[in-house]
Amino acid sequence: MRRAAGPEVTPPRDGPPAEVEATDLAAVPLRRLVVAGPLVRVRLQPGDRPLVSAGDALLPGAPLLERLRDAGLVQVAAGAIEPDGAAGGAAPGPAVGREPQPGDRVDALEVTAGRLGRRGRERRAVGELLYAVDGHWRMAAGDHRQAVESPVAGIVRAVRPGIAIELALSGDGLPGAVASGEAARGRLELAGGPDAELRPGELDVGLAGTVLVVGSRVDAETLTRARAMGVRAVVAGGIGSADLRGLAASEARQRASLHELPPFAVLALEGYLRRSIASPVMVLLAALAGREVAVMTDPPLLVFDGADLALPDRDPAWIRVARGPLAGREGRWSGRAGLRRFGAGVQLEAGFVRLAPGGHPAVVPLADLQRFG
Amino acid sequence: MSSQPRAFFTLDLGAATAAAALVGHIGGRWRLLAAAAGPAAVGPExxxxxxxxxxxxxxxxxxxxxAPRSSAGSASDPADWPRLVARSTPPAALAALAASRRQRLLLERAARRAGWRVLGASLDESDGLALSRLALSADVSAILVGSDExxxxxxxxxxxELIALAxxxxxxRPDLRVVLAGGATLHAASFRASTPAGPPSGAEPAAPGGSALERIAGEGNGREVLLAAGAGAAGGSGRSEGEELRELLAAVRSRPDDARRGIARATEALAHLFDRTVETVEIGLDGGLRSxxxxxxxxxxxxxxxxxxxxxxxxxxxxxxESVVDGILAxxxxxxxxxxxxxxxxxxxLAPWSEADGEGALLRVAAARAALERLVAQSPExxxxPPPxxxxxxxxxxxxxxxxxxxLVVADHVRRAGTTQLALDHARLLGPLGTIEDDGELRxxxxxxxxxxxxxxxxxxxPAGLRAGRSAGRLVVHAEAGATELDLVPGGLELVDxxxxxAATAELDFRDAVRLxxxxxxxxxxxxxGLGGxxxxxxxxxxxxxxxxERRRELLDAWQSALWTGLRR
Structure with missing residues (x-):
């Protein structure tokens, strides 16, 4: 496996930018290459314990939450509720003189019915209050917890127990199309060029802790192997929905066995079909090789610190054919072509794209094109 | 349009498609001057x-x-001309919570037919934790709790327990809309007691007419709780079962300038204008409408x-x-x-306008057919x-x-014995025009x-009820250009240019009685x-x-190819 230098990536320039009318280019769908300070969400389930409060500043590796892996519904007596001593100031709990509220983390006496109407066993349970009926609270509680660390740096915007933690990130984000798994962090490694496809046999434990960029497509077998080898995240051009379902099922099985899994994420930059990674994206990924990055899943993002990143100037007229028969090809915008007839007699607004320097421009439907901003 | 402009743009901004039209006042009347559509991602400008x-x-x-004139007398920039805008309401999910599976299915049906994406759960199938997960899910923007009345x-x-949970x-989640339906409305006081009082947040749902909205104003306060009849409640004055709840749920979901509501209003105005029964079937990326x-x-x-x-x-x-994929595959x-x-x-x-030609166009038509099939199944009443x-x-x-x-797609899926004229809202005007509030101005x-x-x-x-055989009768079409005569072969699709x-008169003479x-x-x-004859x-x-x-594809292809100019397979 090539690991040292990664693929050879040429900046997408084939000469000085020609004069291109801004109004012409505005008709081409824009793909945002980098989002500064993105907002992301880490979803919580009832019973999960947030370890941060709104306004907290986070660094990568800081404790973010505790996931409750075996959440169940327990009934507790309203009169025997105390704040959860372990919750500290981060998670909400009933303050002195305040009635307990939904979402509070408490330590309470669990009430279970005994046989033949006798009093059942009693034990203390720690969890999250859900709702109260007939003088008893229903609570989400369990015994197995897993600590989750923040994969990113940023400020906590909001903590909504049972719903989500919202973060304003201090870095930049490269938006993807599809993501799955749990947000993860690692050192970015390029395992192939934009068109490559990684085989499971090419993965070994030397890649543990990395965020691996694998090329045009990744399948479920490779993902399973990557997770087993300690890879933290996989980034590819495309991933099929069946492969995503396979990965989710595999994770659910391991979770059901209460086996503690390190976070693992997968990010598809282009979509669900095999597709090469766009060259401006590849230039960015090549510049990030060896650096710490994170993959967030809601929304799908590759997060990085771009403060000292030196990137070549981008040609505003650089165009990628994102879909259709010429998908993956790139070139320079040469202007609008008007309404043109394409396959099956369909008439579409089109543009000229010079796919090879000096060659004839190709006529491509505008909707199949992407420009980068 | 408070003043009297001589031109305006209409914009129908959907989830996938932005459609724009230029309407001008020329020769003493409003005329459609130009229209175009493109990917919503690019925006309307x-x-x-x-x-x-x-x-x-x-x-x-x-x-x-x-062109409107500026105060200096020069023609203004078209970008500054008035716009009549309709937008598709973004897709939203509703959690339908019930005590029993039977009731859950009723609630889900009502919500589904009001345009919601529905996630349901009941206490006899799941526990309070699973229902709480659903209600707290960030994807859910409304809860419906209901029972018989x-x-x-x-x-x-x-x-x-459901009331306490909601x-x-x-x-x-103060942003959640909560609707209590049927017998659950009897617990409205308990519900209010469990939530902090507060002024309504956000816009009140627009009134579609009917008693459901009167009950909102009388009993609910916007954010807290909306009350409606149950999903199985018989509707009065000719209304179908659960219609009141459906109307309320549709009003809760839609934005004031909702394109589908506009299409429904324009359909009503056209029925009044033409003095004819009009039916509109609309399919978009996030939903469909039958009005x-x-x-x-x-x-x-x-x-x-x-x-x-x-x-x-x-x-x-x-x-x-899988059912959706299989439906499209079929x-x-x-x-x-x-x-x-x-x-x-x-x-x-992800990219609704990409690969819109070639095989992509065929795939879109197959998806549109399956969507129309689902819409027809959702609207049995x-x-x-009879056909419109x-x-x-x-x-x-x-x-x-x-x-x-x-x-052809409409003929394949909206199949009722009779005769109907077919038309296409080609410039996507119905939605924006339907947002004109004044009925007189709209007409x-x-x-x-x-x-x-x-x-x-x-x-x-x-016609329906044809007996199989070589010939079911004869058709003569008397048009300006002359008469066309056809043999009526059962199972066939005849096209007359x-x-x-x-206009023409079609005379049909069947060997046996049929329904038409x-x-x-x-x-x-x-x-x-028309364009399809x-x-x-x-x-x-x-x-x-x-x-x-294989046989199915061949047959569909044969019907489609007869009407699809430029299709080379």
């Missing part, structure tokens, strides 16, 4: 530039005539309307399951395996009515489909635009031409297709 540019190139004098034996014990969720309006009352002074809006009828539902003329098709559909959701005088196809899904194929604009508003697709004659603007509006052997009906559909009602995929 390039479209407006394109329309103004096209008019400038084709008829600069007309542009000069309609009075609550059934399988619901009484669980209702207090109250707790509302307390934690029917018929003149009613003394001297047809009012319009009786029904509408069903469904997220199930989306071109590609948000998370297409109508596809492209041989694809299930997994490949599933990925293509998800790609279609409309399907049970005019059937309109609307929505972004038809933006790049050949008009004759649109006629005046529609009267002016009646000739431009709809692209005529043709007429459909669809009848261009737009031409009424039951009989001889019929004479007026038909009008006259379609005489002698196939089964409902349409039956071969079980074998």
């Amino acid at each position: 390039p479209l407006l530039d394109l329309l103004a540019g096209r008019l400038r190139a084709a008829d600069p004098e007309a542009l000069a005539e309609i 009075p609550p059934g034996g399988d619901e009484r014990d669980g209702l207090p 109250g707790a969720a509302s307390r934690r 029917r309006a018929a003149p009613a009352g003394e001297a047809h002074g009012r319009v009786a309307a029904r509408r069903v809006e469904s997220a199930v009828a989306a071109l590609v539902p948000a998370d297409p399951d 109508w596809s003329t492209v041989p694809l395996d299930r997994y490949r098709l599933g990925d293509r559909l998800l790609e279609l959701r 409309i399907e049970a009515l 005088d005019l059937t309109i196809a609307a929505g972004g899904v038809w933006a790049v489909a050949p008009p004759p194929v649109v006629a 005046a604009v529609l009267t002016d635009l009646a000739q431009d508003l709809l692209a005529p697709l043709g007429s459909l004659i669809l 009848l261009p737009p603007g031409q 509006g009424t039951r009989g052997r001889r019929f004479a009906t007026r038909v009008s031409g 006259l379609l005489v559909d002698l196939r089964d009602v409902p349409l039956r297709l071969p079980e074998r995929p």
Whole structure:
């Protein structure tokens, strides 16, 4: 496996930018290459314990939450509720003189019915209050917890127990199309060029802790192997929905066995079909090789610190054919072509794209094109 | 439009498609001057530039005539001209919570037919933790708790728990809309006691008319709780079961300038204007609409309307399951395996305008067919009515489909014995025009635009009850250009060339009695031409297709190819 230098990536320039009318280019769908300070969400389930409060500043590796892996519904007596001593100031709990509220983390006496109407066993349970009926609270509680660390740096915007933690990130984000798994962090490694496809046999434990960029497509077998080898995240051009379902099922099985899994994420930059990674994206990924990055899943993002990143100037007229028969090809915008007839007699607004320097421009439907901003 | 502009843009901003049209006041009436559609991701501004540019190139004098003048007397920039905008309400999910599975299914059906994406759970299938997870899910923006009125034996014990659960969720998520229906409304006081009082947040749902909204104003306070009759409640004054709840749920979901609501209003105005029964079927990326309006009352002074809006009828539902994929596969003329098709559909959701030509166009038509099939299944009360005088196809899904194929798709799926005229909302005007609040102003604009508003697709004659055999009878079409005579072969689809603007009389003489509006052997009906001509559909009602995929594809391809110019396979 090539690991040292990664693929050879040429900046997408084939000469000085020609004069291109801004109004012409505005008709081409824009793909945002980098989002500064993105907002992301880490979803919580009832019973999960947030370890941060709104306004907290986070660094990568800081404790973010505790996931409750075996959440169940327990009934507790309203009169025997105390704040959860372990919750500290981060998670909400009933303050002195305040009635307990939904979402509070408490330590309470669990009430279970005994046989033949006798009093059942009693034990203390720690969890999250859900709702109260007939003088008893229903609570989400369990015994197995897993600590989750923040994969990113940023400020906590909001903590909504049972719903989500919202973060304003201090870095930049490269938006993807599809993501799955749990947000993860690692050192970015390029395992192939934009068109490559990684085989499971090419993965070994030397890649543990990395965020691996694998090329045009990744399948479920490779993902399973990557997770087993300690890879933290996989980034590819495309991933099929069946492969995503396979990965989710595999994770659910391991979770059901209460086996503690390190976070693992997968990010598809282009979509669900095999597709090469766009060259401006590849230039960015090549510049990030060896650096710490994170993959967030809601929304799908590759997060990085771009403060000292030196990137070549981008040609505003650089165009990628994102879909259709010429998908993956790139070139320079040469202007609008008007309404043109394409396959099956369909008439579409089109543009000229010079796919090879000096060659004839190709006529491509505008909707199949992407420009980068 | 408070002042009297001489030109305005209409914009229908959907989830996938942005459609723009330029309407100008020329020769004493409003005229459609230009129209175009493109990917929603690009935004409307390039479209407006394109329309103004096209008019400038084709008829600069007309542009000069309609252009609003600035105070200095110069023509203003078209980007500053008035706009009439309708937008698709973003897809939203509703959690339907019930004590029993039976009630959950009723609630889910009502919510689904009000345009919601529905996630349901009941206490007899899951516990309070699973229901809490659902209610707190960030994907959910409303909760519906309902029961029979009075609550059934399988619901009484669980209702207090559901009310407490909904109250707790509302307390934690003030952005949640909560609707109590049927017997659950008896617990409204308990619900309010469990949530902090507060002023209404956000916009009040717009009134669709009917008692549901009166009850909102009288008993709810916007954010806290909305009350409605149960999903199984019999509707009064000719309304169907659960209609009141459905209307309330639709009003809670829609934004004031909602495009589908506009289409339904415009359909009603057209029914009044033409004094004809009008039905509109609309398919978009996130949902579909079936709206029917018929003149009613003394001297047809009012319009009786029904509408069903469904997220199930989306071109590609948000998370297409196997049934959706299989449904599209069944109508596809492209041989694809299930997994490949599933990925293509998800790609279609990511970039709805990409690969709109070639095989992509065929795939879109197959997806549109399956969506229309789901819409028809969601609206049985409309399907049970006689065919309308005019059937309109609307929505972004038809933006790049050949008009004759649109006629075929409608004929394949909205199959009721009778004759109907087919038309296409080609410039996507119905939604924006339907947002004109004043009924009189709306009818005046529609009267002016009646000739431009709809692209005529043709007429459909669809008899039912034909006996199998070599010939079922004869058809003679008397048009201006002469008479055309055809043998009526059961199972066939006959096409008669009848261009737009031409009217004709079709005489049908069957060997045996058939149903065509009424039951009989001889019929004479007026038909009008269109881009698809006259379609005489002698196939089964409902349409039956071969079980074998290859044979099925061949048959669909044969029908489609006859109407799809430029299709080379």
